Amino acid sequence: MVTDWNSLLFPYNQAAKEWKVKLRGIREEYQIMDEHSPIEFVTSRIKSIDSIKEKMIRRDIDPERLTEDMEDICGLRIMCPFLDDIYQVVNILRKRNDIEIIEERDYVNNEKKSGYRSYHIVFRYPLQLLTGQRNILVEIQIRTLAMNFWATLEHSLNYKHPDVFPDDVHKRLQEDSETAFKLDEDMSQIRKDLIDDAKKQDKKGE
Numbered sequence: 281m282v283t284d285w286n287s288l289l290f291p292y293n294q295a296a297k298e299w300k301v302k303l304r305g306i307r308e309e310y311q312i313m314d315e316h317s318p319i320e321f322v323t324s325r326i327k328s329i330d331s332i333k334e335k336m337i338r339r340d341i342d343p344e345r346l347t348e349d350m351e352d353i354c355g356l357r358i359m360c361p362f363l364d365d366i367y368q369v370v371n372i373l374r375k376r377n378d379i380e381i382i383e384e385r386d387y388v389n390n391e392k393k394s395g396y397r398s399y400h401i402v403f404r405y406p407l408q409l410l411t412g413q414r415n416i417l418v419e420i421q422i423r424t425l426a427m428n429f430w431a432t433l434e435h436s437l438n439y440k441h442p443d444v445f446p447d448d449v450h451k452r453l454q455e456d457s458e459t460a461f462k463l464d465e466d467m468s469q470i471r472k473d474l475i476d477d478a479k480k481q482d483k484k485g486e
């Protein structure tokens with residue numbers, strides 16, 4: 281039984297704050313260089329106590345092993361403008377030496393049955409506390425604005441229908457996810473075409 285939730289959750293809150301600064305800093309670095317930033321905005325959430333308890337039961341997690349076995353108590357979300365930006369952010373994270381990546385799940389190219397798409401990375405972060413170093417697990421979800429639009433609305437619909445969606449709704453949501461993905465692909469293509477055009481113009485001017 282966990283009795284002191286404040287003490288348990290404090291390091292996760294601290295890690296979320298530190299990581300929001302780090303990730304928003306990456307966006308600023310791109311802006312200073314006057315380059316396209318693959319990060320549009322960053323949010324975070326600490327899993328609610330009820331949600332932690334529910335997942336402990338569902339996944340049969342021993343309270344003694346909670347901090348090792350539950351990977352998403354600290355959740356960060358990075359919203360990217362374009363599809364390719366997701367993989368650029370993944371590469372930026374892979375190169376960092378302040379974390380140890382322990383898991384990657386590519387739901388961008390392997391969408392879930394619901395239609396959900398995002399790239400998930402779980403990493404270990406050495407947090408400095410008064411009592412010394414604590415290794416904290418952090419989950420980052422990386423997605424486009426269109427994927428976030430779909431996931432946010434699907435989640436809020438699901439909230440009102442805690443069981444499974446009726447078959448027809450499930451199918452419509454899958455189709456809407458496909459529509460959102462097509463929008464992402466089209467926007468990426470437009471961007472690529474514009475970049476190619478600009479390169480051609482540059483060559484002509486040389």
Ligand code: 0O2
Nearest residue numbers: 296300322323324325326352354355356357358419420421
């Ligand atoms: P609710 O009712 O849960 O939606 P900031 O002022 O921006 O530095 P702040 O105010 O904490 O910091 O907001 P932040 O971090 O930008 O955004 C937090 C929001 O992220 C939450 O809103 C959630 O809507 C959203 N969120 C929900 N689930 C997740 C998740 O699994 N991972 C991440 N990263 N974000 C999530 P609230 O305020 O908690 O309200």
Ligand code: 0O2
Nearest residue numbers: 327328331352355385392394395396400430431432434435
């Ligand atoms: P919260 O606390 O409400 O934010 P599990 O956590 O057991 O459900 P698993 O395998 O540990 O699943 O992790 P997974 O599936 O890689 O990631 C779970 C998180 O991804 C969810 O957190 C959502 O934020 C997001 N997600 C996964 N599938 C869907 C989906 O079909 N629709 C939407 N909208 N989001 C999804 P939780 O569970 O909401 O936790």
